[in-house]
Amino acid sequence: MTPGYCGGEMENPNYYAVSAGNSGHAEAIQIEFDPGIISYEKLLEIFFHLHDPTTLNRQGNDTGSQYRSIVFYHDLKQRERATKVKQRIEDEKLYPNRIITEIVPFKRFTQAEDYHQDYYAKNSDAPYCKVVIDPKITKLYKEFKNEAKEKL
DSSP: OEEEEESSOOSSOOHHHHHTTOSSOEEEEEOOOOTTTSOHHHHHHHHHHHSOTTSTTEETTEESGGGOOEEEESSHHHHHHHHHHHHHHHHTTOSSSOOOOEEEEOOOEEEOOGGGTTHHHHHTTSHHIIIIIHHHHHHHHHHOTTTSOSOO
């Protein structure tokens, strides 16, 4: 899993440009996975369960288009699967509001700066990690214990 930026037109975006909200990029993670271990559909299901896909340009207290809920697909099969999982979650009424997650073609990913790599592991006692990330990790272990690693 690699944190970075995706979805905008700016060449070589950095944290300051993206966090200003005018680069067109979203803060994103690039995931390499083995479909023999976990399916693309299961990753999408986890994604839809661990964040709020119903709020426009917002995740918790973080606001702006760089925090939009978005899935970048690499081929038509991924687009189809993402659309089906999104619709299934919508039909299950997991959230009281409509899911607004964008499903768009992948163009390019720019890896975030070194200080963003393994951020939680390096800063797990930071207030942001305690308030925002810890509850998501707890939810991951509770709802997806068979898919979650022993330790992050």
